[in-house]
Amino acid sequence: MALTTLAVSHNEAAARPRAAHPGALHAEAAVAARVADLERRFGDPWDPANPLGHAGILAADERGRPQAEAEQLLDGFDLNAEFVPAALGGRLVRADTLARVLRCVFRRDQALGTGYGAFSVLAGASVWAAGSSAQQRWAADLLLGGGRLAVSYRELAHGNAFLRDEFTLSTRDGRRELSGAKRVIINADRARGLVIVCRSSAEPGSRSHSTLLLDRDALPAGKVRDLQRYPMVGMRGCPMTGLEFTHCPVPESSLLGQQGDGVELALRSFAFTRSILPSMVLGGADTALRTALRFAAARGVGGRPVERNPQARRTLAGAFTDLLICDSLALAGTRAAGLGLGITGVYAAATKYLLPILLHDCVHELSVLLGSSIYVRDGEFGIFQKHVRDLPVTSLGHAGAAAALSTISPELSALARRSWLTDTPGEPALFTLRADLPTLDFRRLGTLAADDVLCAELAAAAHQDPTGAGEHAAVLRPLLGHLAGELRRLREACAALAPLSRHSLANPHTYALADRYTLVLAAAACLGVWRHQQGGPDTFLARPHWLVCALLRICTRLGIGTPATAPGPEAEVYTELSRRFTHASSFDLYDTPLAA
Amino acid sequence: MSELLLDRVADDVVTALETGRPPAGEHSRLYEDLGFDSLMLIELVDRLQERRPALGELPLPDMVGGMADIGSLTDLLRTAATAQPQPAPGMEAEGNAA
Amino acid sequence: MTTAPGASAVLPAPSVPAEPLQVTPQGPWHTVRRELAERGSVVVFARLQDWLSDFPSDLPPATSTATGAEFGAGMGAGGDSALPALLGRDWQRFTQMTNDDVRGRFLASRLLLKYAAAAVLEARPADIDLAYKPGGRPYLRGCDQVDISLSHTADLLVVGITRRGWIGVDAELSSRQLRGSAVERQICTPYETQLLARTHQQARNAALVRLWTLKEAYSKAIGQGLRFRFTEFGFAPGARRVQVLRPDGTPGSGDEWSFCTWSVAGRYTVSLALVDLGFDDAVDVAARTMLDEAMADALLRQPQNTRWTAQREVRDPL
Structure with a gap:
């Protein structure tokens, strides 16, 4: 082959015991152990004595250079192995678990996560999806030897x-x-x-x-x-x-x-990359929220301690809810890739489109709590402004949104006619966040959007009586009705689109429908997560409070039926947020123990 | 004219706080019905503070989400002292747009 | 006069829009498009009456009996008017407004927003979905190639449009009395109070109105409106380069922010806040080119999207 043999330590790379049996990599315990290992290596980011903490990260940002110590740490962890399919000697078996591991890095520094890791992952997707075995071997060896791929x-x-x-x-x-x-x-x-x-x-x-x-x-x-x-x-x-x-x-x-094959291959790899990158970026928003909580605890909000400022608690609970909404959609997107669903590309595009919007709004709402401290570029709260500056870059701004909508819009008409509000069966495996999945097969990442299993979740839930919601059933029922009504209106409007007419597709009316569809998908993902954790170990997710808050927030964004008289159970969500803040665990679906 | 309106609304709210009864014009929305703008909201809160010093400091940023109409503003002031969670904010009148 | 430290800092000044441009439903929209293309942002203003002559706001009558339906189109008042379709989701809110002045401003401002957005996206006003963030900030749903901001006061409407990042505009009557009011006490940082105290008596109200509109514009650009405490950030009245300062007068936001204040129509003060994230976004913001041809073509080649055979029986389980 024309690719030169890598001079880098191929043998050395192969000799290192990276991964045991791929089966072991899938298991929840194995993933949790890798995350814990990475967290331990990074240490407490708020510790001023920690060279890998916020002070070092902010200094590297000021210099405009990658942080060398952090990159060495990731070398030592062999992070690149996470980007290489297990069949080629790496540890990549699942999209959802890859995102979980990388969140630790993005939680510290989005520039580090992107510059060290994420773009090798994005580039690699095309190689794993369409490369010859020689090309795949070469790229795998490059990464396993500590090299990089750019795209x-x-x-x-x-x-x-x-x-x-x-x-x-x-x-x-x-x-x-x-x-x-x-x-x-x-x-x-x-x-x-x-x-x-x-x-x-x-x-x-x-x-x-x-x-x-x-x-x-x-x-x-x-x-x-x-x-x-x-x-x-x-x-x-x-x-x-x-x-x-x-x-x-x-x-x-x-x-x-x-x-x-370029465009088709890009669409195939996007079905994987478009959901994992925003999912990793959630780690950055976690830190923004954690910084706001630290600030509120240390200084109060508006001259009052948080305990006496209900508006501040509402803002914090709202931000946590937004992160849970984001993670629910990202979960469905990344697990759809593992299940090889035809609609994976649409869910990934929806994730890529919606998460940057929600996270942008979320950090700006939090900025209200920090007040003038959003301008501080050092010290205990200086990391906040860095995450606010970094977030929009990870999504590539409007160009990223336009690309995502270009994938969703052409599918709307067919989805509306074939799959919405039919009795398509759901797919519980999308939502069982700690359960195994088949090994990711990049060649199976189709672009053929078939059954919309997320919308099926919405239809199924609206059909059933939400008795699991207990006292909140009365609030949940009308919310589900509003969302089902929205899907019905979307079906009517999308079925009327003329998919082969550029005028019909390339129109603000159609982009707005696509935007609303992504919000409906997010609602369906939250609903799916809640429904399929019933009786499981994640008791907070199984309770209805966060779900009600999440659906209320989504309905507000959709501009539909939010009864101003129906307060969300924000107090319970705030209580959980407080608990996780105090016990240092992650503000996503996983409640992962953190270094701090 | 806006001075008269501000005084009237402040009177209605203060009376309601003192009597424990619903305020006159309970369902009048500050923006849609009364034509308030952001500057008038600031003046209104200032007047309320002046007339009812017992309310303590009333930070507008913490209130704007919950004062869509005279009734909700009154409720907000009633519960402010006890710092109970308030109703979820509805769409903020036009604080952002106006 | 003290200027903020760091005000002379390095980066090239970001380009700011030209003077606000007056528009009626007839335009001149080509000038608006050109300004947006050339400068990255454009600010337009309009007189209330110019936008209400086609759609008098006293029709249809206000109704408090509107149903809970989310869509205004075809319901209740409005008859065969084009207004329900044009206002979309705002129609219902419009019909429930009882104050004629408010109704007039609401209608005119939504029409202006939709026409301006349609002009720059090169689309029909009725196809624009004007939506609101949870905090009330308006945006164009599904079309983030431009960000918009709206302000209205008395008989003036102002809309800012940018293709560079985020924008906020705010307008106020220059004669509005703020000096000595609660507003003066509640919106100023210690540094601003200090600077204002040194300002000549006659100039002080004008300086306050300018400060107020700058603060509103900034807070609207970050989507927070009055929720962001106005005493947490400020400006230096009289400084050459306007930038956000911390309460003690030290520099706040970075060079990506730019600000402008204009006097409009002889009696209004209009301020603009703009943040450019540096993506160097495309000059082309037309809706028809936003759909990527190659991706759409690849997706539409799929047989399922062009043939409707074997369609499932649509049985609505809801």
Whole structure:
């Protein structure tokens, strides 16, 4: 093969006992142990004496460089092995557990999580989904040996510095060559493996792009050039440079899949990447909420202790509820990938679309509690503003949202006609957060949206009497009615879309329907999590309080039937939040013990 | 004119607090029905504080979510002293838009 | 006059929009599109009456008997007016307003928002879904290529639109008396109080109105309105470069923020707050190009999306 053999310690990499039997990697105990190990290594981020704590992270951000000590820690943990499928010697077996492990990193520093890890994961997805066995072996060895993969996507009409311009693949004198420049590629200047989606035909349509896997070290030096660092307001510690190719010859064997497969392959890998990245980013929002709680505990809010400020408690409980909503949708998205559901790509796109919106609003609501301390860039609360700056970068702004809606909108009409409010059976395995899943099979990640099992959950719950909700059944019942009504209206509006008419699809009316659909999916995911934890060990999730609060918040966003007279059971949600804050455990579905 | 309106609303709320009865114009919404804007909300809260010093400090940022109409404002002031959780905030009138 | 430390700091000044541009339902929308393309943001203003002549706000009559239906279209008053479809979810709220002045401003401002959004997205006003965040901030549902902000006072309407990040606008009558009021006592940081005390008597109310609109604009840009304590952040009246300061006058927000204040129509003070996250977003914000052709094409090639054979019997279990 044309990819040069890796000079890096292949043997050494192979010799290290990374993973026992893949089966052991699946188990809840194994995942929890890896998370605990990583938490222990990082230590208490609020401890000023901890070099890996917030002080060090803020200093690295100020310098605009990756934090070397933290990257060494992750080297020592062998984090890259989490990104490599178990079949190739790594520890990657499930999308949901990968996100859980990476949350520890994002909780400290989103720039570190993105720069060290997430983009190797995004790039790797295309290799695991379409690479030859030689390509997969090479990429796996690169990662297992501590190397990096970078990825460059296509240009979008509504692109930005990350998604503008693209490389062009052409043939000259019988040789393939790559030309063009891309302003921002994360890790471009330090990744040996490059996954490049490039234009390979001038024709419009979906068969005009191809994907390459390149070994940077094997490219002729004069034909590829690093571009200058791109300055951003957030994620300053994440290396963002660009690349320029000038008639750069690329080996025939560098194609991932066939020529013209680029768009289809991207859609396939997005079915995995679009739900895991936002799911990891939840870790950053966890820290923002934890910082707000620390601030409120230390200084009070509006001159009063939190115990005497109901509005402050409501804000905090609301932020926690938002994180649970986000995690419920991310859970359904990542577990759908493991189950190989046809609709995985839609759920992943919904996760990518909705989570940045909810998290943006959530941290800004929290900023009210911190007041002027949101401007502080050091000390106990300085990390808050960093997470606020970093969050929007991880989602790539409007270009990211436009790309996600471009995946959802074309499916709406078919989903409405075929799958909504029919008696499609649900899929309980989407919601059993600690249960095993089949090993992730990247080749099975389809783009064919078939049964909408999340909406089925909503239909099933609206059908049943929510007796499990006890005294809250009276509040839950009308909420479910409102949501079912919303789905009925969506069905009517989406079934009326003319899917083959660009005017019908590329229209604010359709994007708004897609937005509302993602909110309905989030509601259905919360409902599914609640319904399928009944009798399980996660007693808080099995109780109705958080669910009622979550559905109320979603209905408010949908602008439907929120009876202002129906207070949510926020007190119970706040109590749980307080408990987790005091006992240092995570503000997501998992209630994971943390270092602090 | 807005001075008269502010005085009237403040009177109604204070009377309700003193008598324990529902305020006059209980269902009048500050924005939609009475035409309040953000500056008037600040003035109103200030007047209430002046007339009922016993209410203590009334921080508007903690109240805006719960004062859609005169009735909910009165309820909010009744419970403020005991710091009981208040009803979930409805859509904030137009504090953001106006 | 003391200026804030760090006010001379380095980054190139972010581009701010030109003077607010007056618009009627007839436009000039091409100028609005051009300003948005060239400068990244645009602020438009309008007179109430220009926007109510086509849709008099005293029709349909206010009703307090509206049902709980979420959709206004086709219900109750309105008859065959285009208004219910145009207002969408706002229709019901509109019909329940009892104060004529409020109704007029509400209607005119929603029309202005929808027309302006439609103009920049190159779409029909009725296709725009004007939605509200839980805290009340308006936004264009599903179309975050532009962020919007709205303010209205007396007979002035102002809308800010940006394709660069987040925006907040606020308008107030320049003559509104704030000096010596509760507002003066409640919105100023210690640093602002200090600076205002040194301001000439006659200029002090104007300085306060400007401060108030700047604070509102900033707080609206971060989506918080009055919930964010106005004594927790401030500005330096008279400083050359306007930036957010902490209560003691030290620098607050970063260089990604920019602010502007204008005098509009001779009697209003209008302020703008803008944050640019540096994505270098596309100039093209049209709705029709937002759908990625290649992805849509790949998804629509799937047989299931073009043929409706073997359709399940639709049985509504709800």
